[in-house]
Amino acid sequence: MSIFPRFAKTPEPPYYAVIFSSTLQDGGFAQVAEKIVKLASQQLGFLGVESVRGTDGFGITVSYWTSEEAVSAWKANVEHLAAQEKGKQEWYEHYELRVAKVERAYAKASP
Amino acid sequence: MSIFPRFAKTPEPPYYAVIFSSTLQDGGFAQVAEKIVKLASQQLGFLGVESVRGTDGFGITVSYWTSEEAVSAWKANVEHLAAQEKGKQEWYEHYELRVAKVERAYAKASP
Numbered sequence: 001m002s003i004f005p006r007f008a009k010t011p012e013p014p015y016y017a018v019i020f021s022s023t024l025q026d027g028g029f030a031q032v033a034e035k036i037v038k039l040a041s042q043q044l045g046f047l048g049v050e051s052v053r054g055t056d057g058f059g060i061t062v063s064y065w066t067s068e069e070a071v072s073a074w075k076a077n078v079e080h081l082a083a084q085e086k087g088k089q090e091w092y093e094h095y096e097l098r099v100a101k102v103e104r105a106y107a108k109a110s111p
Numbered sequence: 112m113s114i115f116p117r118f119a120k121t122p123e124p125p126y127y128a129v130i131f132s133s134t135l136q137d138g139g140f141a142q143v144a145e146k147i148v149k150l151a152s153q154q155l156g157f158l159g160v161e162s163v164r165g166t167d168g169f170g171i172t173v174s175y176w177t178s179e180e181a182v183s184a185w186k187a188n189v190e191h192l193a194a195q196e197k198g199k200q201e202w203y204e205h206y207e208l209r210v211a212k213v214e215r216a217y218a219k220a221s222p
Contacts, residue, residue, distance in 0.1 A: 062173075
């Protein structure tokens with residue numbers, strides 16, 4: 001995820017968040033995940049992404065989107081559909097994906 | 112966060128998610144974070160939590176709540192208020208906190 005800053009720069013709410021928690025199958029695929037995030041970033045309505053994976057293989061990626069329509073369009077993206085299928089079959093041991101509308105936000109930014 | 116399973120067991124949407132992304136000041140405080148999560152888990156309306164911090168110090172914690180009221184009550188919890196103040200002053204270099212209403216959810220569970 002190194003092409004993105006660690007914190008997403010998001011506008012005033014409302015906007016959407018896709019919260020993706022996962023554990024990998026053996027023989028992970030960090031490079032593929034990076035490719036998918038890059039693909040997402042070229043999608044209309046993409047606002048940013050925050051992502052971290054621990055040494056135990058559990059990871060959380062949150063992508064931010066302007067609207068529900070932008071989330072749905074991303075879900076239906078052809079290259080992303082292929083990745084979703086592979087993800088289900090091969091890459092992930094377990095995942096939870098939640099689509100949520102951000103209503104409020106607070107921050108303490110670095111100086 | 113070892114007292115919790117890695118994946119939160121959440122009900123059918125709608126429910127609420129508090130997405131907390133952060134980087135620590137020098138001299139972190141993993142034990143304090145664990146204490147706060149434990150405190151949250153005793154709060155009315157707490158559904159679960161998912162949390163991961165990378166080796167570079169960037170972390171994401173998502174807590175799940177039954178309702179907006181439950182999130183607000185947690186925000187106003189006296190012990191938590193003290194922690195929020197400390198967090199702002201001492202613990203975190205940078206954080207972004209987003210309150211979001213989960214509208215849809217999908218999963219692939221481990222066998």
